[in-house]
Amino acid sequence: MLSRARAWRLPYGGLEPSKTCFFRGPVAPSSSGRSSAEPRPVPLSYKLLDGEAARPALVFLHGLFGCKTNFNSIAKALAQQTGRRVLTVDARNHGDSPHSPDMSYEVMSQDLQDLLPRLGLVPCVLIGHSMGGKTAMLLALQRPELVERLVAVDISPVETTPSLDFPAYMAAMKAIDIPDEVSRSCARKLADKQLSSLIQDPAVRQFLLTNLVEADGRFVWRVNLDALAQHVDKILAFPPRQEFYPGPTLFLLGGNSEFVQ
Numbered sequence: 001m002l003s004r005a006r007a008w009r010l011p012y013g014g015l016e017p018s019k020t021c022f023f024r025g026p027v028a029p030s031s032s033g034r035s036s037a038e039p040r041p042v043p044l045s046y047k048l049l050d051g052e053a054a055r056p057a058l059v060f061l062h063g064l065f066g067c068k069t070n071f072n073s074i075a076k077a078l079a080q081q082t083g084r085r086v087l088t089v090d091a092r093n094h095g096d097s098p099h100s101p102d103m104s105y106e107v108m109s110q111d112l113q114d115l116l117p118r119l120g121l122v123p124c125v126l127i128g129h130s131m132g133g134k135t136a137m138l139l140a141l142q143r144p145e146l147v148e149r150l151v152a153v154d155i156s157p158v159e160t161t162p163s164l165d166f167p168a169y170m171a172a173m174k175a176i177d178i179p180d181e182v183s184r185s186c187a188r189k190l191a192d193k194q195l196s197s198l199i200q201d202p203a204v205r206q207f208l209l210t211n212l213v214e215a216d217g218r219f220v221w222r223v224n225l226d227a228l229a230q231h232v233d234k235i236l237a238f239p240p241r242q243e244f245y246p247g248p249t250l251f252l253l254g255g256n257s258e259f260v261q
Contacts, residue, residue: 040107041114045096048119049079049086056148057085057121061112061132064166064235065208065223067095070129087121091132093224100224103231105239109139116146123148130155130259134238140245149248156251156260160236164204164258170229172198173208178219187219188212 047068051057058078060071068088075086090097091108100107112135116122126147128136133155140147176191188209195205211223228235253260 040102041111042092042098042100044092044111044115045090046115046119047075047088049075051079051085052083053085053120055082055084057087057124058082059087059089059112059116059121059124059126061089061126061128061135062091062094063130063132064228065094065211066129066132067210069095085121087116087119087124089115091135093227095222099227101227101230103224103227104234105134105138108135109142112139113143113146122146125149125151127151127153128155129153131235137245138239138241140247140249141241141243144243144245144247147245147247149250150245151250151252153252154254154257154259157238159238160259166232166236167229168198169208170225170232173211173221174225174229181217182219184214184219187214191219 045068058075060068060075062068062070068090071088075088078084079086089112092098092100092111093103116124123146126136126140126149128134128151130153133152134157136147136150137152137157140150172195176194178187178190182190191209191212192202192205195208196202199205199208211221212219213222214220251260
């Protein structure tokens with residue numbers, strides 16, 4: 001579920017105050033309390049590499065705590081090697097996309113159902129890693145006509161029971177204390193030291209720290225930790241569905257995966 005800091009690599013010739021606060025980007029209204037209403041999509045931040053409109057575009061969805069730049073290298077390589085359009089997207093409450101109190105696979109799927117047709121990218125090849133893989137699978141079940149084929153990376157459509165303690169990670173991130181007006185390198189060192197008491201893996205810490213950004217002389221988390229912490233159970237689960245996706249589907253599993261048994 002956690003996006004790892006390690007880059008994807010392409011095989012030859014083929015498919016790489018005194019404390020912080022939360023990033024105060026655009027905030028979408030909540031759909032809570034509207035029992036019969038559809039989820040409200042938010043305007044997702046994305047990067048689209050141009051290519052042949054006649055061929056299905058490749059759409060990449062990142063995992064928890066990730067962002068669209070996780071796929072920069074592989075997106076550029078695929079655009080060059082295949083000539084296709086390649087889209088990378090920030091999920092709501094991640095990257096440069098708006099913050100929202102709503103956080104579920106249903107609303108993340110709805111965000112894409114709004115975005116992809118507007119960009120003229122349907123049907124597309126939908127490639128989702130971890131949390132993004134669950135979003136991709138739900139979208140394929142709900143709207144199979146939008147998905148030409150599906151790739152789920154290191155995730156399956158069942159409840160995830162990793163050894164990683166995501167609520168503790170989020171609590172540790174919220175507790176980070178960094179003085180104002182320090183340099184970026186100093187801020188990262190201070191944050192890394194404070195996180196190290198709970199998170200022993202330096203690669204995981206460095207990945208989480210990609211979400212530490214400067215705004216108005218202070219360092220803030222651009223992920224919406226409040227919403228993620230409130231809905232972490234939904235993120236680890238998968239919505240029960242009765243639909244069937246008939247298109248070609250590929251599951252890619254990590255050899256040392258903690259998320260697929």
